[in-house]
Amino acid sequence: MIRMMALTVTISNVMGDINEGDADTDTVVANASSTNPDGSTVTLTLSDTTNYSIDENGVITLTAAGAQIVNNGGDLPDFTVDATSTTGDSGSAPVNPGNTLDTDDGLTVTISNVMADINEGDADTDTVVANASSTNPDGSTVTLTVSDTTNYSIDENGVITLTAAGAQIVNNGGDLPDFTVDATINNRR
Incomplete structure (x- = not known):
């Protein structure tokens, strides 16, 4: 019998508040990591790939659409990081990015x-x-x-x-x- 294990997903360096107009596709939102005790390979994915992307090192950045939300003065939506292993184990963790600080665009x-x-x-x-x-x-x-x-x-x-x-x-x-x-x-x- 194969026993499935829950993976622990660790979220670190979550972005604090950001100023309207300061976002781009290099803006780091958070870092994610997960390890599996049985040594199998773990893949990290995001519940929201419209506004965020994640690289092979677990660095989560904004997409062009996510940067546009911030640069237009909107707050970024929450999302989840999901981890799955090659042996079928899984886990997830929520991420709540900082708020956008509105800038007076002038009259x-x-x-x-x-x-x-x-x-x-x-x-x-x-x-x-x-x-x-x-x-x-x-x-x-x-x-x-x-x-x-x-x-x-x-x-x-x-x-x-x-x-x-x-x-x-x-x-x-x-x-x-x-x-x-x-x-x-x-x-x-």
Whole structure:
């Protein structure tokens, strides 16, 4: 009677937290090893070969898909290392890689439809000066504000209009002052 033995799988040097954008296919996630007391050959495999690969020395690294998860700010999934021997023995061990630390990818503010000229006497609080928009790669909610709230107003859609004071400048024949549009992150995902 052949008795099957459970193999012990040892996981070491498990990757801690990693910064978004710092991963590639050389990123080591962990090391795995297993020996069989009966001396038979042991093969190590992974439950997730989409995001991880393992070499003949038991070094587990990220695949291009795994690196992309990290570089896009996602956390890597857990996986299992399985060991099987040529005599039919087997064993496994779970691996829980570190989390991805999100990096602020920055905000982009776009100004469009900027008013070129306006005639004296034609301005009011409905006069659209420009449109502003912002995209945030991190997916957070963004609020747009104008630096000069005396002469300009911006709504939740990014439409910038004149205030009564701004309209008065135009209607009195003056030139409107410059302003900036600022984007602020309201909450993190």
